[in-house]
Amino acid sequence: MASSSLGFAESRQRRTAQVLLFVTPALFTANMLLARATADFIPPVALAELRWTGVVLVLLPFCGRELWRARAALRRDWAxxxxxxxxxxxxxxxxxxxxxxxTTATNIGLIYAVSPVIIILLxxxxxxxxxxxxxxxxxxLALTGVLVIVLRGDPAALLSLSFSTGDLMILGAAISWALYTVLLKRWPDPLGVQARLTAIAxxxxxxLVPLLGWELASRGAPHFDLRTIATVLTLVLVPGVGAYATYSYITEHLGPSRTGLLLYLSPVYTASHRSIPPCWRGCSSARRLPSTTGSARRSSCRASSSPPTSRRRPESPALGGPTPARAAALGRAAAALRPQGPLRPARADASRPP
Incomplete structure (x- = not known):
């Protein structure tokens, strides 16, 4: 009787893990999109430090007692x-x-799609x-399907893909994630999912504290406004607590190789983010437009078609990014939305490179 109850519980946990295989990539996609959208107003180490400190503060009230009871194991396995x-x-x-x-959010998702292969090899x-x-x-087949969707069925688009130093850093992060996944499963742990995530976070x-000190000395502290606070809270709750907790749960019940397969869905979700109401893209475009009044920023934020004019490299056309002609047309449309007067003429804005 007890063995049948245990078997039923394990079967239910496996079914839950299989459902989460389709949910978890969407949570990770939020991290990829926000990483791209916040690259010009929150330094990277500060963003990571705020994210994981926030995760610890959120989870600690729920698992603090468990961590205290397991303090001997924590001291023994601190390395x-x-x-x-x-x-x-x-x-x-x-x-x-x-x-x-x-780099682009789509490139991040596409590079991370290599992680399942690395997990299998490791x-x-x-x-x-x-x-x-x-x-x-x-x-x-899953990797082939990802390439077909992202490249829109055109193999020639591979020839027009461009990669930067940022892409190499993302590749290093993908390898690190694969090793993290393998060790997470293979190292036994007495803690539950939440307590273990809290300890690792x-x-x-x-x-990250030494790197944070160097970054603060060289780049300064981030400006804490409503946008920064909303970004950090989203990163803490969605890809921080949500994605890592569900990923750990899936790894525990399905194993690292099968869990890694969910990363094939990340570039698909990332590439399709343009069909979602583009709040973050519109607001980030608004802050990069050369407007000098708050009303102009609010108008361009509501008109989410405003083209970015930052110095970052635009998304590759092969991955669905704007072409120069389309960006110029969108620039003229955005200029028409800005109030007249002290602002520069629309022709001057439209002539700027996208």
Missing amino acids: RYALLGLLGMGICGAGVYHGAAT SRAMFGERLSRRQGLGAA LAGAIL
Whole structure:
């Protein structure tokens, strides 16, 4: 009787993990989009530090007692938590935010789609985990499907893809994430999902402190306004608490190789973000327009078609980004929305490169 109840509970947990396979990538996608949208007003290390400190503060009231009871295990295995914090919160946190300044959200999702392959290779090399032929074929088909969707069925679009130093940093973060996933499953832990995430996040936040000090000395502190606070809260609750907790749950019940397959959905969700009401894109475009009045910013934020004029590299046309002609047309439309008077003529704005 007890064994049947245990089997039913395990079956229910596996079904829950299989459902979360489709939810978790959407939570991670929020991190990729916000990493790109906030690259010019929140320094990367400060953003990562705020995110993981916030995660610790949110989860600590729910698992503080469990952490206190397991303090002997925490002291014994502190090196493991430090390494997981470095891989999952340090490199995969500040590294992604730093690389996002010179790449696109779609490129981030596309590069992270390589993580499942890296997870499979690491699991086999480090722990001898075998993947069946059917699972390997499924992984190959999933990666092919991602490429077809992102490239819109045009293989020639691969020739026009451009990669920057930011893309290389994202690739390093993807490798770090793969190693984090494998070790998360293979290292036994007495803590529950929330308590373990809290311990790892705390370790990552502590390890980021020296880099934070260097960044504050060289770039200064971020300006805390409503936009910054909303960004940090979103990162804490959605890709911080939500995505990492569900990812840990899936890894525990399905294993690292199968869990890694969910990352194939990230570039699909990221590439389709243009169909979602573009609040973040519109507001970020508004702050980069050369307007000198608050009303002009609010008008351009409501008109979410305003083109960005920042110095960052625009998205590649092969990945759905704006072409120069389309950006110029959108520039003329945005200029028409701005009030006349002390602002420069619309022709001068429209002539600026996108």
